[in-house]
Amino acid sequence: MVTRWPGLLPGRWRAALAVLAPLSALGLLALGWWYAGQESAGALDTALDDQLVAHRGPHLHLLWSVSDLGSPPVLPLGILVLAVAAGLTQRRWPAVLLAVAGPMVAVVLTEFVLKPLVGRTHEGGLSLPSGHTTSITAMAWVFVLLFVAGARHRPWWLRALLAVLAVAAVLAVAGSMVALERHYATDTMAGALEATAVVGAVALLLDGWLRRRRPTGRPSLGS
Template identity: 40%
Template sequence: MLPPSPMRVWLGLTGALAALTVVVLGVRYAGQGRPGAVDTWVQSAAGGDRPRWRRLALATDFLGEPLGAAVLVAAVVTGCLLLRRPRAAVLVVAGAGLSVGATKLIKPLAGRTIHDGHLSYPSGHTAFLTALALMVALLVAGRLGLGRTGGALLVLGAALAAGAAMGWAQIALGAHYPTDALGGWCTALAVAPATAWLVDRTADTGRPERR
């Protein structure tokens, strides 16, 4: 199900670095209700105040809302089941769900707020779309038998594209600070690969031994 061992090591190191980044940013902005210097600079370049960009941001944001997220997950799960890959379906649901769940646990611990006290760090929307893209890329890489380099490029590229798109939407709409989006992206990078490893290990453990 997962890519070869060399890529798993790469994913593990990336996940560890991402987890460290989540902690560092959480401590740095704990209890604050204002943007930092980096946030201010990035927000000024987001361009969400233009009508056409705002419409695009709203459409992207919808993909992280409960209804939009459910539709996306259902579509991917349906594809997995049609291909007779039930474990892949479990992997997608678990990876996306646990990534979002992690952001919900971290938010009250960090205590960072935006707009009348709404908890903002890390971004759950960004974590969701990043995790979903990462899980799909992992499945594709494993199915195609991509090596460490090819698989890593596919997974990182998918995670980066999805995280950048949703992160931009959250920033453009003023729903999150840029560092919130970065925290959400890193949360997915830390949680999703670990979830994939756990699901694979659990499935392998439950498989009867051949004699």
């Protein structure tokens, strides 16, 4: 028997997201304002991009495979896997809703609102925020919130390992996009910030709705 908190998120994670989500949104706004309408790399991009391109070596095939983890064809499959796994958790449909809505809202906002609004281009295509980075970061956040934050009954080392794997996936996709010269580094930063803000906001909204529906004075029990 384990004690369940009344919402979707444990208290510490809820408090952390309440700070992290708006800070990420502010960081995204700052990057969008700074690079709006630009067609070339900034100083930060030059420093980071050159290093990644210089060290990519003979691993182009591997980099392309890694970058595909954030590609549009993979997104529906990733959402489906997350939604099915979320349906097996104690929170069921709120977890499923987070698994579907979080990544979808983040990617749609990136591709159809933010990219045209910012207008930054890379080799002629709209680039900020990076859609691939948005996609993988959004899915990584859903994974962490549902299966790390929401799984306190699992050993701490397993939760830590899962969190590290999620972060590694984000860094790998973002890094590969830069190394392959498909995006500037700040494009990928913007994608990660946007996904963090959106998934964080969706999770907080669902958590707040659940807490309003359930009495907080006496926690429910689940096996």
